[in-house]
Amino acid sequence: EDGHQSAEARFPPQALTAVGDSHAAAMGTIFRSEKMQLVQMIVQNDAAHAFAEEFGTTGLVEFRDLNQGQPFHKRAFTEEVKYCEEISRKLRIMKEALEEAEIEVPEEVQDKMSLDAVNAALSSKEDELLHLVAQETTLLKNHNSLREQKFVLDLASKYYEASAPGSAVEGRQGELELADFVSASSTQMIFYIVGVMPRVAMPSFQKVAFRTTRGNHELKSQPIGEPLYDYDSKTGERHEVEKDFFIIFGTGQAVRERLCKLVTHFGGTLYSYPDMAADKAAMAVEVAKRLDESDKILKTTADMKMRLLYSVANDYATWAYVTAKEKMTFDAYNKFDYDVKRRVFIAEAWTPSKDVPKVNSTLVKATHKAGVETRPVLNLVDTKATPPTHLPINKFCNGFQALVNTYGTPRYREVNAGAFAVILFPFLFGIMFGDLGHGSLLMLFGAYMIRNEASFEGKKLDDLVEMCYGGRYVIFLNGLFGMYTGLIYNEAFACPLGFFGSSYSYDWDAGEWSRGDPVVFGIDPTWHHAENK
Numbered sequence: 001e002d003g004h005q006s007a008e009a010r011f012p013p014q015a016l017t018a019v020g021d022s023h024a025a026a027m028g029t030i031f032r033s034e035k036m037q038l039v040q041m042i043v044q045n046d047a048a049h050a051f052a053e054e055f056g057t058t059g060l061v062e063f064r065d066l067n068q069g070q071p072f073h074k075r076a077f078t079e080e081v082k083y084c085e086e087i088s089r090k091l092r093i094m095k096e097a098l099e100e101a102e103i104e105v106p107e108e109v110q111d112k113m114s115l116d117a118v119n120a121a122l123s124s125k126e127d128e129l130l131h132l133v134a135q136e137t138t139l140l141k142n143h144n145s146l147r148e149q150k151f152v153l154d155l156a157s158k159y160y161e162a163s164a165p166g167s168a169v170e171g172r173q174g175e176l177e178l179a180d181f182v183s184a185s186s187t188q189m190i191f192y193i194v195g196v197m198p199r200v201a202m203p204s205f206q207k208v209a210f211r212t213t214r215g216n217h218e219l220k221s222q223p224i225g226e227p228l229y230d231y232d233s234k235t236g237e238r239h240e241v242e243k244d245f246f247i248i249f250g251t252g253q254a255v256r257e258r259l260c261k262l263v264t265h266f267g268g269t270l271y272s273y274p275d276m277a278a279d280k281a282a283m284a285v286e287v288a289k290r291l292d293e294s295d296k297i298l299k300t301t302a303d304m305k306m307r308l309l310y311s312v313a314n315d316y317a318t319w320a321y322v323t324a325k326e327k328m329t330f331d332a333y334n335k336f337d338y339d340v341k342r343r344v345f346i347a348e349a350w351t352p353s354k355d356v357p358k359v360n361s362t363l364v365k366a367t368h369k370a371g372v373e374t375r376p377v378l379n380l381v382d383t384k385a386t387p388p389t390h391l392p393i394n395k396f397c398n399g400f401q402a403l404v405n406t407y408g409t410p411r412y413r414e415v416n417a418g419a420f421a422v423i424l425f426p427f428l429f430g431i432m433f434g435d436l437g438h439g440s441l442l443m444l445f446g447a448y449m450i451r452n453e454a455s456f457e458g459k460k461l462d463d464l465v466e467m468c469y470g471g472r473y474v475i476f477l478n479g480l481f482g483m484y485t486g487l488i489y490n491e492a493f494a495c496p497l498g499f500f501g502s503s504y505s506y507d508w509d510a511g512e513w514s515r516g517d518p519v520v521f522g523i524d525p526t527w528h529h530a531e532n533k
Contacts, residue, residue, distance in 0.1 A: 030397055030419045033412050034352040036387035038064075040379040041347045041363055045338070047370035048345055052329045054366040060359050061349035062388055066337040075334040084327035087119050090126045091320055094312050097129060101306065105313050107458075109321045118319045125312050132305045137231070139301060140238065143294040144229045145269070146287055148196045148243075151224050152271045153284050155245040156194050159220045189251045193259060197268030198230070199223065199242040205266040209248070212258050217250035230267070247273075348381065350388055356380070387412050397422060399471040425474070430481030437493035439486050443479025446472050488522040496528040 039061070043051050055061055067075060098105060197205060202221060209219060221244045230241045246268070248259055263270055274280045337346040351359050363376045389412050393401050401418035403425065410416045433439060449456070449472035456469050468475065490497045500519045504526040507514055518524075 030391060030393065030401075030422075031416055032391075032414065033387075033410065033416070034354070034390040034392060036350050036390060036412070037353040037356055038381040038383050038385070038387070039349055039351055039356065039359060040377075040381050041349070041359075042344050042377040042379075043347070043363070043367060044372050044374050044376075045343050045345055047367045047372045047376070048333065048336075049329065050370035051347075051363070051366040052332045053325075054362050054369070055349075056325070056328060056332070058358075058362055060355050060362060061351045063332055063335045064348040064350065065335045066346070066348060067335065072334075076338065077330045077333045080330040081327060081334070083119075084115070084323055084330060087115070087122060087319075087323045088327070090122045091316070091323060093126060094122070094129070094316060097133075098309055098313055098316065101309050103306075103309050103313050105316045107317055110318045113318060113322050115322060115326045118322050121315065122319055125308065128308055129305070129312075132301060132308065136298070136301050136305065137238075139294060139298050140229070141231055143291070143298060146291045146294060147226075148228060148269060149271050150284075150287050150291065151226075151245055152194050152196065152273060153280065153287065155222055155224075156247055156273045157280075158222070159247050190249060191251065191253075191256045192247060192249045192273070193256065193263070193270055194245075194247045194273045195263055195268050195270040196224065196228070196243045196245055197263065197266060199244050201266040201268070202244045202246070205262065205268070208266075209259060209262055212262060213250060213255050216252075216255060217248055217259065219246060219248045221246040350390075352390055389414075391416060391418070393418075396473050399474040400425060402470065403474070422477075426477035426481040429478045430483075430485040433478070433482040434485040434489045435491055435494065436483050436486030436497070439479050439482025439484075441479070442482060443476055446474075446476030446479055450476060490522045490525045491528070496525040498525050502526045 227240045228243045400421045404418040500521045503516050
């Protein structure tokens, strides 16, 4: 084919090795990018999964998008990618539940599950979790309402005493004198409503209630000593709220209806309060009984939820790994071109020229793994397209290269400024920092991170710790150069030092400064006391 060289057709395996050796002299370094080669691979469709998995594991190539410009929804594996995203959504729900329960997820991964098996197991766990969460939310709301009812029963007795026959309440200390409020002929029209309301809304409620009834009511309120909860009607989230108990006395059905609407508007809740003392006592017993039952059911539900989450935690790492790997595999499929008649797919990728033999061996390994008898085809493509930049960076240079990349990635085969930043950045930092004491602390911190790489590598770290670990060699060299310039400045912890003596001495008898030989190293410490420092 024009513009292509077939590695299988024109090169035996030993010749491919020679191709790699011919590029060894021109291999890239930190100073400039590797020389890159565009390759074309033609493989049977049956080997697609093994092909993507092998190259995804080795990281030898960067696939080109042969369907560039085509909308995502028109690509061949759009539904499979959406399928993976749906599983990822379920995983996020599980992750949030695990973090809320403070359950640590083991890092062991078993790469033997299919995506369908992951989805089936995860869907079952999700349905069970959502059912338990909904049940727990309902129980918590009911438990909170029972607590509020209990507070209403306890606090309302301070302001109300039933006058009906059979009342057993004694004493009138602290209760509302109804005779002071209405005449005897209108006592049958008196109503009262009781409930609880968020404390922040109580002052506004009192003002609006006064204007609504034109003062024709009596409102008594008292803070509830224990925190209660409110629930968001949309998200169902629970948040702690300080609430007040209130009781309102008034006359007239219209006034009662208006006050009830106002209570609801301001986020309050109305509760029942019996007229008869016997009914009140029976209700108090019933509420206490239901509170006890609610506590037991809540504990049982919480135990069931924790057992479920622990079982999820054991498999979560495997599910997340399989889902992420399969999604990346389908994303790679969407970059390939498919020949329906020959039942093959065509992939193009950039790879370092020296790695062409490795690409060929990986390609053959993938087809053997898939059990495909037809040998794949590897073509070397001549192109005028600008290759991507590939810098062979090790862990020592990685932090410095990351600093340079924040300003821009070097163009292909352009001199890499990251190579010079390895020395120049710590040197300029040392000139600015320049303190033996602080520099030694910085150097020791960097040395600690380097020495304990094994305990940090591959672990989930906080943002700050991850940033420090990624730049551990930067921190270490910054500390070393800071120590060096600190010696030059003769300064430690912002205090002048006299390690190498001073060329100045003060004659106390004559009251004059005298100057001798210059100091051996660094700045004369006497300079720190000069007026023109």
